[in-house]
Amino acid sequence: MSNIHELPFLKEKLEELKAQGVYRKLPILEGPNEPEVVLNGRKVINLSSNNYLGFANHPRLKKAAIEAVEKYGVGAGAVRTIIGNMDIHEEMEALLAKFKREEAVMSFQSGFNCNAGAIQAITEAGDLIISDELNHASIIDGARLSKADKTIYKHNDMDHLEKVLKENRDKYRNILIITDGVFSMDGDIADLPNIAALAEKYDAMTYVDDAHGSGVLGESGRGTVDHFHLHGRIDFSIGTLSKAIGVIGGYVAGSRTAQDWLNHRGRPILFSTALPPAAVGAIIEAIKMLMETTEYTDRLWNNARYFKEKLGRLGFNTSNSQTPITPVIIGDEAKTMEFSRNLFNHGVFVSGIVFPTVPKGTGRVRCMVTAAHTEEQLDRAVAAFEKVGKEMGLI
Ligand SMILES: *Cc1c(COP(=O)(O)O)cnc(C)c1O
DSSP states (O other), X not given: OOOGGGOHHHHHHHHHHHHHTOOOOOOOEESSOOSEEEETTEEEEEOOOSOTTSOTTOHHHHHHHHHHHHHHOSOOOSOIIIIIOOHHHHHHHHHHHHHHTSSEEEEEXXXXXXXXXXXXXXXXXXXXXXXXXXXXXXXXXXXXTSSSEEEEEOTTOHHHHHHHHHHHGGGOSOXXXXXXXXOTTTOOBOOHHHHHHHHHHTTOEEEEEOTTTTTTSSGXXXXXXXXXXXXXXXXXXXXXXXXXXXXXXXXXXXXXXXXXXXXHHOHHHHHSOOOOHHXXXXXHHHHHHHHXXXXXXXXHHHHHHHHHHHHHHHTOOOTTOOSSEEEEEEESHHHHHHHHHHHHHTTEEOOEEOTTXXXXXXXXXXXXXXXXXXXXXXXXXXHHHHHHHHHTTOO
């Protein structure tokens, strides 16, 4: 007799993963997220973090976090609607709204959690969600929690988006168009000016998840909406505080009405404890730093351009990335993973990304250059790419 407590059905599925060659252990990082790290016991150049600006271990953020702990303790102690809403949460949201050049901001405990809470709060039965086919998993899950109908449009394809809008406009009350601002696997940017124009033409709302645009695009990292000067034309502008900002959290920037409604119906606001003081203190400091100077984002873009140009000159295919996300397309899945392993053995960590995360035959290693990398570190990484690329006959 099988013993259900031994979870035989999960053991079986794990065996299937092993048979498919996709079973893995979590890599173990010793110490902070830096351009050079010790990973699984080996010193490597880190080309795989979302720590775009080098803020995750920045002395100013650390100091602000420690000061917030001294003043407020380690936990908020409750959800915001009861007694977890501290004055620093309010200060952080007011500062973020100013930074984003929007009326108001409602923060969440993570970017994932923001999509899980916000999409279901602003749509209901009788509405339609139209989502880019390459949108992030948290948008897909967020949309699943909504009672609205859902459909997708081809990646960044404005003709297709218009066709979907035209066919459906009269069948629904509200329509919400959702897109990533920057697509995380290719580094391309959503065609927001045309999405905004189509939304206006068909009386639809717009929701942009700018996880990879926050702290990267726009003036000093204000995001994709700022990059295209579309303030006031995007209804819900979502950012993360976990990637370029270096800490943890997510938020919706937009109108005072949007903030007010999420405050009443955003389920993670009502049912999950508020962000811890250390995170909030560090986030406030990060936003202040971006408002003081563009030097962090300038350095990020200079490094990204430098690295991309060198890889391109070696003959690697860096696809059509328009941002610091630099995919190096290898194609074959097994070869992609082998390339990543060989790079690791040559002192460079860059994760291989293959089907089902990206379409079959488009396996790639995804390089994430940051403002904190030195030119010398990038040169060493490029040298490893050249050596391994030649050894494997890729270039
Ligand atoms: C990373 C990411 C998220 C999740 O953000 P977290 O703050 O890490 O939870 C959401 N949306 C997109 C598009 C992302 O890339």
